[in-house]
Amino acid sequence: MFGKYRVLLAPMAGVSDIAFRTLCREAGADMAFTEMVSAKGLSFANDKTRHLLALAEGERQVAVQLFGHEPDVMASQAAWIEDMMGESLAYLDINMGCPARKIVSKGDGSALMKDPALAAAIVRAVKGAVSHPVTAKFRRGWAEGDETAPEFARLMEDAGADAVTVHGRYAEQLYRGAADWGVIGRVRDAVSVPVVGNGDIRRGADAVAMAAQTGCNAVMIARGAEGNPWLFSQVQAALAHADEPAPPSIEERIAMARRHARLLTQREGRNIVRMRKHAMWYMAGLPGAAAARGRINYCTTLEDFDQVFDDLIEIAREHS
Structure with a gap:
């Protein structure tokens, strides 16, 4: 089976x-x-x-x-x-x-x-x-x-x-x-x-x-x-006893979070409150994540989440 x-x-x-x-x-x-x-x-x-x-x-x-x-x-x-x-x-x-x-x-x-x-x-x-x-x-x-x-x-x-x-x-x-x-x-x-x-x-x-x-x-x-x-x-x-892929970069994690939010929007409509928990998981441990959590709790639309993700990318660039 x-x-x-x-x-x-x-x-x-x-x-x-x-x-x-x-x-x-x-x-x-x-x-x-x-x-x-x-x-x-x-x-x-x-x-x-x-x-x-x-x-x-x-x-x-x-x-x-x-x-x-x-x-x-x-x-x-x-x-x-x-x-x-x-x-x-x-x-x-x-x-x-x-x-x-x-x-x-x-x-x-x-x-x-x-x-x-x-x-x-x-x-x-x-x-x-x-x-x-x-x-x-x-x-x-x-x-x-x-x-x-x-x-x-x-x-x-x-x-x-x-x-x-x-x-x-x-x-x-x-x-x-x-x-x-x-x-x-x-x-x-x-x-x-x-x-x-x-x-x-x-x-x-x-x-x-x-x-x-x-x-x-x-x-x-x-x-x-x-x-x-x-x-x-x-x-x-x-x-398969093959080399494991490298862990995703910060950019890849944020890109996946954006795609996840878009898929939810296609299914749920503009209000995608359920994306909040997923966003928290994607950004766990990233620079600026602690401050972003409070903002995530007020996000309801794709545009709201994108703004938080944009800021996280900017913070990541500053750290690098």
């Missing part, structure tokens, strides 16, 4: 939209996810939720991650997605790893790790409703110190999951501390389906080390790509 998909862009709420997917695919991501999608929201024909499934022109083989806790709703909406997206859909993933309070408080995301029987029922229901592959993404376990991922993975495989993705933190950790890659290897030993490793890949060497230590079939990149789509080309080169 993952023969040609070795380097994946993770589904990230508020991040993995059309613009970001476009930049990451161009940089070398083999597969990209939409933002995670609420099955309940889809069942209400919510336009805001359906908007998350929109694809860029020519975009093909995109994975969709659904979250929810009702097997029948998850199954019906998975079937709707499959019918609506057709050949553009690569596979469907079930979110069992999001630790956000607003998600787990409703029994969704990583809360499913506390109810393995329900999690398995969801996989069986979705698998029975679609013809595309069905995968599950989860964490090391729910409570810190209580690793349940290997057994949980076996249950998901028995329920019909075609592959699993493991993030090396407990749900209670949120994103604190370091991801434990060892659990990815233990899941790899526990199941016969492909395993995707996730957590703390921030350079090409990290992906090589994860693959070597765990035997995972693919790597999934999330926060490491924020403001840094070049990471995918670095990972691809490292996995």
Whole structure:
């Protein structure tokens, strides 16, 4: 299943939209996810939720991650997605790893790790409703110190999951501390389906080390790509045992930020408030970035962001 998909862009709420997917695919991501999608929201024909499934022109083989806790709703909406997206859909993933309070408080995301029987029922229901592959993404376990991922993975495989993705933190950790890659290897030993490793890949060497230590079939990149789509080309080169591309220059970082803002404008219209967080990530560590952050918080249009980017380039030239 993952023969040609070795380097994946993770589904990230508020991040993995059309613009970001476009930049990451161009940089070398083999597969990209939409933002995670609420099955309940889809069942209400919510336009805001359906908007998350929109694809860029020519975009093909995109994975969709659904979250929810009702097997029948998850199954019906998975079937709707499959019918609506057709050949553009690569596979469907079930979110069992999001630790956000607003998600787990409703029994969704990583809360499913506390109810393995329900999690398995969801996989069986979705698998029975679609013809595309069905995968599950989860964490090391729910409570810190209580690793349940290997057994949980076996249950998901028995329920019909075609592959699993493991993030090396407990749900209670949120994103604190370091991801434990060892659990990815233990899941790899526990199941016969492909395993995707996730957590703390921030350079090409990290992906090589994860693959070597765990035997995972693919790597999934999330926060490491924020403001840094070049990471995918670095990972691809490292996995191919080739020289990694040099880190982007200040000019290249600002140019990418400008392009990102333009892609968002094409999709969202003049008001591109959601570019603020991306702009912060692109300019992190640059000369003048600390002063620019306050201005970014008031940017709403392409012209606003361009002015900040122009000033950052000028400051960079003065420093050089």
